[in-house]
Amino acid sequence: MASLPATAPGAVGKPWWLPALPVLVCSMLLAALVASARAAHGTPFGVDETLHRWVLEHRPRWAVGSAVAVTVTGSGVPAYLLAALAGAMTVRTRRWRGAPAGALAGALALVSVQLPRIALASWLARPRPPADEWAWSADGYAMPSGHTTTSAAVAILLTAGVHRAVRGRARRVLLMMPALWAAAVGVSRVYLGMHWPTDVLAGWLLTAIWAGLLGMFLILLRRRKAGAVPSNEGEGT
Numbered sequence: 001m002a003s004l005p006a007t008a009p010g011a012v013g014k015p016w017w018l019p020a021l022p023v024l025v026c027s028m029l030l031a032a033l034v035a036s037a038r039a040a041h042g043t044p045f046g047v048d049e050t051l052h053r054w055v056l057e058h059r060p061r062w063a064v065g066s067a068v069a070v071t072v073t074g075s076g077v078p079a080y081l082l083a084a085l086a087g088a089m090t091v092r093t094r095r096w097r098g099a100p101a102g103a104l105a106g107a108l109a110l111v112s113v114q115l116p117r118i119a120l121a122s123w124l125a126r127p128r129p130p131a132d133e134w135a136w137s138a139d140g141y142a143m144p145s146g147h148t149t150t151s152a153a154v155a156i157l158l159t160a161g162v163h164r165a166v167r168g169r170a171r172r173v174l175l176m177m178p179a180l181w182a183a184a185v186g187v188s189r190v191y192l193g194m195h196w197p198t199d200v201l202a203g204w205l206l207t208a209i210w211a212g213l214l215g216m217f218l219i220l221l222r223r224r225k226a227g228a229v230p231s232n233e234g235e236g237t
Helices: 020-039 046-057 061-074 076-091 099-124 146-165 170-191 197-228
Strands: none
Touching (some): 046 170, 061 076, 061 170, 076 099, 146 197, 170 197
8 A cells, every 4th residue: 555645844843833923023013003103193103204205205207107017016906816826836736736726725815914904904094195195096094005915915925836836046036026026015105105104014014923823824734734644654555
């Protein structure tokens, strides 16, 4: 009887609480930021106003066009398509048989970070900068930034997908691209005048917390599955 595939080295032994420290740190930072914004009753922080004014004074037309091209990829249909692609890459099997299920998992993973973001933004109800200073359209509350949170979550999913599916020289470059893209989306929200800088920071912190919790869940799930597989060591084929 053929033996079952062995579990990847280190998959079972990795402690599930390993991502807990960054989750705790980011949670404390986000809580402090949200509490400060709540106490300010919608008034932007000094650093927000300073950076916002600087942006308004350094916004040539070509740079605005570039920022718009970047920012539109950070939410909506493009983001969900990228999340689906990332999921398909991550859980694919031979000949991509697991791709549809993986695509659905990627989209659902993105939903799982959107729901708490929407709830937090609605509760905080922080106003955006004045609409006449925007260089593009926007709606909803300011903190946490939706495009920032979405693109950062997609970047994490894409990084996992590339790590799983890509081999060869291009892998190192492709592993860096999602983070660079997500950073550009976050910066574009400030550059286009639609978010205060701390809105973007809150989006990054929220995504870091989500990623850490997701990592803890996946480690526990992998350990549980590995424990359910009977060991066939020493048995003949």
